[in-house]
Amino acid sequence: MLLSNEQYLAQLAEHLRQLQGKGASSLYLSQKKNPVFDDEQNAKPSVLLRAKNGANWKISTVVNAENFTDFFGKYAEVCKGGMIGLKKRDRKKNKKKKKAPSASTA
Template sequence: MADAHLTNDEFFAQLASLFEHNRKTGHGTVYLTQKRLAYGTDASAEAKAEDPLWDAHPEQPLPILIRASNNKSSKRKGAGRPGSERDNATKTKTSTVVQPDQLEAFYVRYAEACRAGMSGLKKRDRTKKKKDKKKKKGAAGEVKG
């Protein structure tokens, strides 16, 4: 990745704008990736050969790399064809590094951001359940009474 990592605050701002863009266009994808940031901390080849599980027990907790991106989208030619109504959009990539001690706080914000951003998913359908509950309550009341 050519771009430098953002701070966590900047990352959340970017993430929100990715989701916002997704909502505005009405279609598209947001990719989120997390992995251990082991770059620069790799053990030497000798150490690896000695202990095949060298990465299973690092000396100290390692930071985590979080990446976010959207999809590239390109307009198709020809009226009426699928994709002819969309705009060209370039791929946006952002990333941030979360230090192990900030992990909990980060994920709390992360969950909030994702819940707010993923508005296209199906909401919980409460109507049916409420009706069922009322029926059950009524039935139970009858039995008691």
């Protein structure tokens, strides 16, 4: 669902608040150059942002070049505020698996 920039930020903030109360869940954030810019010569540069939680919740918005700096300042605040309850990923297990004992013959 394509939303305005303010609606996108409001719904993203609300969804992040809901996820903090749950145990294990994922939220995927993505951004890319708006494909419409490639197709039309008169189109101004813009960025397409998407947020989704699996298959049951999806939102997106298009940010124009004029609003880019202001929007991403607000976007960073929303993301940082919603990621307070996250647990840092434990990478020690992966490192142990990759470091297999090597047989050295001298």
